[in-house]
Amino acid sequence: MxxxxxxxxxxxxxxxxxxxxxxxxxxxxxxxxxxxxxxxxxxxxxxxxxxxxxxxxxxxxxxxxxxxxxxxxxxxxxxxxxxxxxxxxxxxxxxxxxxxxxxxxxxxxxxxxxxxxxxxxxxxxxxxxxxxxxxxxxxxxxGTIGIGYSTEAFPDGITTWEELWDYDGSVAWLDDRRAMFGVALTILGYDANTSNPDEISEARDYLIERGANVVTVAADDGQELLARGDVDATIEYSGDIFAIADECECDSYAYVIPEEGTNIxxxxxxxxxxxxxxxxxxxxxxxxxxxxxxxxxxxxxxxxxxxxxxxxxxxxxxxxxxxxxxxxSAETAENLFEITESDADTEQAYNDAWDELLIFLGG
Amino acid sequence: MNWFKSQDGRGFLLALPAIFWLGVFFILPLFTIVVISFMSRGAGGVAELPYTLAHYDRTFGVFSVILIRSIRIASITTIVCLFIGYPLAFFISTRKNRNFQNLCLFFIILPFWTNFLVRTYAWRILLGDAGTINAILLSWGWIEEPLRLLNTEFAVLVGLIYGFFPFMVLPIYASIERFDFKFVDAAHDLGANDWTTFWRVVFPMTLPGVLAGSALVFIPSVGAFITPDLLGGTRGLMIGNLISRQFGGSGNMPLGSALSVVMMAVVLLTLLVYVRFGINREGDD
Missing domain, CATH: 3.40.190.10 (Periplasmic binding protein-like II)
Known part of the structure; x- marks a missing residue:
């Protein structure tokens, strides 16, 4: 860091x-x-x-x-x-x-x-x-992973993950298990690369609880869903959101690095x-x-x-x-985390938790 | 004596290519999958020793929700296809004009000329929040807010019914086509009304077509992967999606194999029903 x-x-x-x-x-x-x-x-x-x-x-x-x-x-x-x-x-x-x-x-x-x-x-x-x-x-x-959103659905903008979890409308998440767990672990106060199965389970439950508004977990095409109007906000790689904003030459889309921290x-x-x-x-x-x-x-x-x-x-x-x-900015950078490689057991713990999350996500 | 029909084993030679094909490309891989499903997960998701039952534990544990959902979705798909497909097949096969019959069949097969993936993507555009259907309903003032159609179990059902509908119609058509309508006259002569005639005479004699069509719709539906992936979102996830994930970069091949084996068992049960009822009926003719 x-x-x-x-x-x-x-x-x-x-x-x-x-x-x-x-x-x-x-x-x-x-x-x-x-x-x-x-x-x-x-x-x-x-x-x-x-x-x-x-x-x-x-x-x-x-x-x-x-x-x-x-x-x-x-x-x-x-x-x-x-x-x-x-x-x-x-x-x-x-x-x-x-x-x-x-x-x-x-x-x-x-x-x-x-x-x-x-x-x-x-x-x-x-x-x-x-x-x-x-x-x-x-x-x-x-780059970073953050929230791309429609400025029409969020006229006052978004600054935190909390606002995304609480949003009453359709949102998409990113199919990047380690980044998503990293966010939840950071919010819960744990190491984003933890190998403790209990902490991973806790992060899983945290995400499932806050994912009732998730309509799909997109594989790097969340920006298209946002551009088509299928979702009002999506978790995506920064550049993908700027790409659609450039394409439409409009102010309809914005990208934010949430305050709680995210993956760099x-x-x-x-x-x-x-x-x-x-x-x-x-x-x-x-x-x-x-x-x-x-x-x-x-x-x-x-x-x-x-x-x-x-x-x-x-x-x-x-x-x-x-x-x-x-x-x-230097201030934002303080909360950013990198994903490090993990051993086979930890990898399996993350995989299992992510499968379980997918099964129960979306209410 | 005809060489081709000889029962003393020489005719067996004719089946050799097929036996070889099935052995190498079906039996052997199937056996491998069953073995892998009992092994442990190593680094990168590959199988390694020791043997374990853990993956079946998980399959019938947390994954059972999705397993049951897949069977439910496939069953509804089959029933809806049957309810729309049977009357249609009946209509087509009872037309006197042969050209008109062929034209109808042509239109049923026509969608296959376009790639399945493209057609499924089209449903995304139709069903989306800002999609065609919502746009029309909004402009007519029938609804105030866009309906949530895409990324639901409903969307998956629409996609599957649309995609597999021809597989239901064609076998039923073949079955009714062979049906001799003198049986209907005979039933009427013996005092049966239309309702009784249909249920006691026509339907039982076309049952092989119904069962073949149902199997052809149910089996691919239960393992569907593209349709729920594109239309289902988080609420229409099916077992095929979870299986495919296990074979990616850091998935879990033994777990994926266990899920596949259980799914195959479901398909096998369906086929048993087909064989039990379908073949027997045909033998009665």
């Missing part, structure tokens, strides 16, 4: 500079190393998680073709890699999934000589507990075992870590960028940089 404060202070320092520096920012365009023409790269990423021109530009610069496939939960991705890599060169798992994949030897170590743009990354996001020394993974984007996460680029073209995968990583490319992605997805160079050069939209729902 200390690292996060550092980051936030850094962001705060650079915001004014960034605004001034914006006009004269000149960034050398990324140059593709020789020798990859005609090759193929397969990327496996979360849905709605890259700028529209990121991949086409890479194809053009390197003369390669890219297969781009998407997943809607880390579980799906992990299951597919476990059953034998079907041919992906890059996957983008969250921190706790990285830890599992390293332990199960599902990732290939990185050759950092091929990725000079590592130097652009925010130091506080490096060397994380799930991958000490960044031997296997590099940060891609980071970092997604990371990594190379799965048996990747057909690991070398090109590392070239792609270098490309993504270029300040302009990285900034384009974050400006499109509205997630927070780990690319310090992009922030310093003023390439990130100032509106986003100044938005505490994307780059949380």
């Amino acid at each position: 200390r690292k996060l404060f550092l980051l936030l202070i850094l962001v705060g320092l650079f915001v004014p500079v960034a605004v001034i520096a914006q006009d004269d920012a000149e960034v050398e365009p990324w140059v593709c190393p020789e020798g990859f023409e005609g090759q193929t790269l397969s990327v496996y990423n979360w849905s709605t998680y890259i700028a529209e021109d990121t991949v086409p530009n890479f194809e053009e610069l390197c003369g390669v073709s890219v297969n781009y496939d998407i997943f809607d939960s880390g579980e799906t991705m992990l299951a597919r890699i476990r059953q034998g890599n079907p041919g992906f060169d890059i996957v983008i798992p969250s921190g706790s999934t990285i830890a599992i994949m390293i332990r199960e030897e599902l990732l290939v170590p990185l050759d950092k000589d091929l990725i000079p743009n590592i130097a652009n990354l925010e130091p506080s996001l490096m060397d994380a507990s799930y991958d000490p020394g960044n031997l296997y993974s590099l940060p891609y984007q980071w 996460w970092t997604d990371n680029m990594a190379i799965p075992v048996d990747a057909p073209n690991a070398e090109l995968a590392m070239v792609f990583m270098d490309y993504v870590l270029h300040p302009q490319v990285g900034a384009d992605i974050s400006n499109y997805t509205a997630y927070a960028s780990p690319n310090l160079a992009a922030i310093e050069l003023g390439l990130i939209d100032a509106d986003y940089l100044e938005d505490p729902a994307i780059y949380p």
Whole structure:
């Protein structure tokens, strides 16, 4: 958590500079190393998680073709890699999934000589507990889980989880068991990563009791339900809510990091075992870590960028940089928790509790 | 003697490909699932020793709520399909114009030309709070507030009845089509009224079609996964959804297997009913 404060202070320092520096920012365009023409790269990423021109530009610069496939939960991705890599060169798992994949030897170590743009990354996001020394993974984007809501249904806004639980109308939750339990455990005053079965049970009962207004537990498509008017509020990843707000060019949707605290996460680029073209995968990583490319992605997805160079050069939209729902204030950051990997027994306890929750949720 | 009909074992050769197919792709996996359902859960949800009954304990414990709900939803689906399907099949098969009959059957099969997933998504748009049905009812002033249609057990029923309806109509149609209407005349001659004729003559003789149709609707309904996933939300969750979760990244394969075995037992019971009543009746002809 200390690292996060550092980051936030850094962001705060650079915001004014960034605004001034914006006009004269000149960034050398990324140059593709020789020798990859005609090759193929397969990327496996979360849905709605890259700028529209990121991949086409890479194809053009390197003369390669890219297969781009998407997943809607880390579980799906992990299951597919476990059953034998079907041919992906890059996957983008969250921190706790990285830890599992390293332990199960599902990732290939990185050759950092091929990725000079590592130097652009925010130091506080490096060397994380799930991958000490960044031997296997590099940060891609980071963000939070919070509440996306319709400003029509909540004219005065929402600031707490309590208001979501008490709302008399339809809401959707996110199918991310550890994040959801983390929220409940934090509110109950326990460690968000507890391995105590009694505390997990208590969190389960807490959530079931407050979930009478939940009509569905969505797998990363809650923002669509909100946009369609099927729910008035949804628990979602921050960027997904900004995406629909951007799409409709209206003020109908807002995102909030609830006061009681929530999950903060970092997604990371990594190379799965048996990747057909690991070398090109590392070239792609270098490309993504270029300040302009990285900034384009974050400006499109509205997630927070780990690319310090992009922030310093003023390439990130100032509106986003100044938005505490994307780059949380130091005060908010105090209540944010990361999910850490757990042993098999604890994993089972969370799974069982989540199954039970699904059975009884929604009254 | 005809080689193909020989009973001395040479005809058995004809069945070999099918036996091989069933053995490798059905019996063997089924056996594996039964074994796994008695094993413990290891890291990542895979099965490991020692053997345990814990998963069956859970299946009949906390999961029984959803198991019972699944059986109830599948039963209602079957009954509604039967009530709408039988009169329709009767209507179609008693038309004199053969072309008209074929046209009707064509329209019943027509929905299959579109992917099931797409059709189920369409129901989401129709049933949503801001969906087509609510919009129409609101604009006519029949309701003040949008009705909660989507993400309910009702929505799941609508989706299942819609999806499996043709499976009910077609076997019943085939059954009534073969029915000889001289039996009706005979019954009338013997003094039976229309009501008695239907229940004592027509219905019993078309029962094989009814049972085949019911089995074809009930079996896929009870294990339905896509329909409750898209239309059911938290209130229409079915056993298929919980089974599929167990096979994801950090699920619980032994528990998923135990749930599957219990569900198969339910299906098997249904089939036994079918075999017991359906085949016997057919033999009486």
